[in-house]
Structures are given as C-alpha cells and as structure tokens.
Amino acid sequence: MPSPDWNDRFSDSEYAYGTEPNGFLVRQASRVSDPVLSIAEGEGRNAVYLAGKGHSVHAVDGSKVGLAKAVKLANQNGVQISTEVADLSDYEPAESAFGSIISIYAHLDGSIRRRLYPLLVQALKPGGILILEAYSENQIGRGTGGPANVDLLMSCSKIEQEFGILETVLLHETEREVHEGKFHTGTASVIQYVGRRGS
Structure with a gap:
C-alpha cells in the first residue's frame, strides 16, 4: 500500500484522526515541559490539547493543508500554536531547544528515522522528555490503522537502537x-515510549 498523499487526506472538512488528543499523550501529559515540538502533527489535535x-x-508537518486545519482547530479552542511545514526527511530542529x-x-522510513532521531535527541534540553506512540510491527494485517510496510512500523528493539542515548522512562508493546x-x-498493537535526555 503506497503512503497516503497527506494534503489529499487532510483536504476533507472532517478531521481524519479526530480532534481529541491521543490517549497515551494524555496519560503522559504531566511529564511535558516547554517548549514543545510535535512532529508529524497533522491536523493539530495533540498540539491544541497541549496548548x-x-x-x-x-x-x-509535511502537509500545509493539515497545519492550516491545526491553526483553525487552535482558534476554535481559543489557544495559539506555531506551525512549520517541513519534510521530516531533511528537517533539522534547533539544538537543546525543547523541553x-x-x-x-x-511512521517514517528507517533511513529517515536514523537521520532524524539523533537530531531529535540533540534538540531536547538537558532533562527533556520525548513521548512516542506508534503502531508496532505486529499491527500488520489487523486492518485497524497504520501502514502496511514493516519498515514504517516500530518495535521495542528499534526504539532501543534508534533512541539508545536517551534514558528509558517507559517502553513497552x-x-x-x-x-x-x-x-x-x-x-491495535502499539509501541509506547518515554525517553529522557540526560542532564
């Protein structure tokens, strides 16, 4: 199955993934400190929740259509977020900039993750937290969401290899x-991870 055209997926007036925040993020929200970077934010449900x-x-996010809906959702909820259209295959966040x-x-190609994830680690402030939820490799065939390409799906071992420099606070499938x-x-089968950058 090819990757979706995200501008096309987000072009409908309906919010493709709803307007409520991700449940794992809600449960981990007490760990969040400012400023916050949300990658692949799409239509804004998680950013608006945190704002x-x-x-x-x-x-x-790579989709200008999605981020326009994110700004609309923020306005509807009386909050402000900043947005940036960027391709994560060459995105470079500022170092030590985010709590x-x-x-x-x-869900990113392995080659993109191996380039981007070390940059995300460097983008955290000392003591900063990374919160991740993604479909696991065992999600294939369930038909309840996520890509059909195993390279785009996560496992605990991939997390350990690709975020190994972070201190693991929580990691499980x-x-x-x-x-x-x-x-x-x-x-669904998901990987949930919280990692902390050393001080």
Missing part, C-alpha cells in the same frame, strides 16, 4: 483500543 494546558507548542518532543503515529478518527479505529 490548552498552557504549553508553548511548535507543530511540524519535550512529541511523536504520535509518525501493548494492545489497546484506539479510536482516533476514521483511520485509527479498533484493537
């Missing part, structure tokens, strides 16, 4: 009910 909790959030980095269902818009619906 509503008083955080300063910078949302990055938290959020990666929710940002689990099954949970995901109901986030029409593309993420049903019982």
Whole structure:
C-alpha cells in the first residue's frame, strides 16, 4: 500500500484522526515541559490539547493543508500554536531547544528515522522528555490503522537502537483500543515510549 498523499487526506472538512488528543499523550501529559515540538502533527489535535494546558507548542508537518486545519482547530479552542511545514526527511530542529518532543503515529522510513532521531535527541534540553506512540510491527494485517510496510512500523528493539542515548522512562508493546478518527479505529498493537535526555 503506497503512503497516503497527506494534503489529499487532510483536504476533507472532517478531521481524519479526530480532534481529541491521543490517549497515551494524555496519560503522559504531566511529564511535558516547554517548549514543545510535535512532529508529524497533522491536523493539530495533540498540539491544541497541549496548548490548552498552557504549553508553548511548535507543530511540524509535511502537509500545509493539515497545519492550516491545526491553526483553525487552535482558534476554535481559543489557544495559539506555531506551525512549520517541513519534510521530516531533511528537517533539522534547533539544538537543546525543547523541553519535550512529541511523536504520535509518525511512521517514517528507517533511513529517515536514523537521520532524524539523533537530531531529535540533540534538540531536547538537558532533562527533556520525548513521548512516542506508534503502531508496532505486529499491527500488520489487523486492518485497524497504520501502514502496511514493516519498515514504517516500530518495535521495542528499534526504539532501543534508534533512541539508545536517551534514558528509558517507559517502553513497552501493548494492545489497546484506539479510536482516533476514521483511520485509527479498533484493537491495535502499539509501541509506547518515554525517553529522557540526560542532564
């Protein structure tokens, strides 16, 4: 299955993944500190949620259509976020700039992850937190969301290899009910991870 055209997917007035925040992020929200970088933010549901909790959030995505909807959602909720259209294959965040980095269902080619993830580690301030949820390799064939290419899916071993320099706060594979818009619906196998940069 080819990767979706994200501008096309986000072009509908409906929010493809809903407007409510990711459940894992909600449970980890007490760990978040400013400023926050959210990669592959899409239509803004997670950025708007964090902004509503008083955080300063910078949302990055490759889709200008998605980010326009993110700004609209922020306005509807009376909050502000900053946005940046960027291709994550060559995106370079500023070093030691963020208290938290959020990666929710940002399914990237292995070659992109191996370039980007070390840059994300460097972009964290000392003591900063990275929060990630992604479909696991065991999600293939379930039909409840996520890519069909195993290279785009995550495993605990991939996390350990690609974020190994971070201190692991939480890392596991689990099954949970995901109901986030029409593309993420049903019982799913996910990787959940929280890592901390050393001080």
